Amino acid sequence: DTEVTQTPKHLVMGMTNKKSLKCEQHMGHRAMYWYKQKAKKPPELMFVYSYEKLSINESVPSRFSPECPNSSLLNLHLHALQPEDSALYLCASSQDYGRDKNIQYFGAGTRLSVL
């Protein structure tokens, strides 16, 4: 089973709203990731959690706030977003830290529209 589950699949929010994206995996993976993907572009890394600790933040604006409540769950809290933040948000997980264990498995993504 290589399933990463993301909810919701679609989200529409206003610029003053607060919402959260959720990601869950039950593969025992210890690294989890958030990516942002715009149309016709490759995924861009936002955050990496390794053993439930934030290890990489790719200079993401503070209106995006990640949280890793436990090793299976990853949240992305959204507040005061801009229309240009509309994109597909992908969650991924990998077994562990280190290159030969870094096959990342992706969820189906949340399609976010900011009005």
Added chain:
Amino acid sequence: DQQVKQNSPSLSVQEGRISILNCDYTNSMFDYFLWYKKYPAEGPTFLISISSIKDKNEDGRFTVFLNKSAKHLSLHIVPSQPGDSAVYFCAGIQGAQKLVFGQGTRLTINP
């Protein structure tokens, strides 16, 4: 600075023939490469990987070749099937955890 480049935005191949997708990279610190396949409205699906200490890795219909001196890798799919129609991303691993993706190549398999 685009460290991973897929110079062909699209490729069209006849069913049953070989599909060859190409990828070039500039970062000689990459030590592992992965290929992902992506259907619309889905997340990328891992296909095959190769370590920089190897020059070939094969898994069923998929073979990846790595030419380190040319900083070039390619994915061969043979025989190509209609279900292979998707966007294919090449990615290099920089450091311990960061995947750097190419722009993707849209592969269309024609019946």
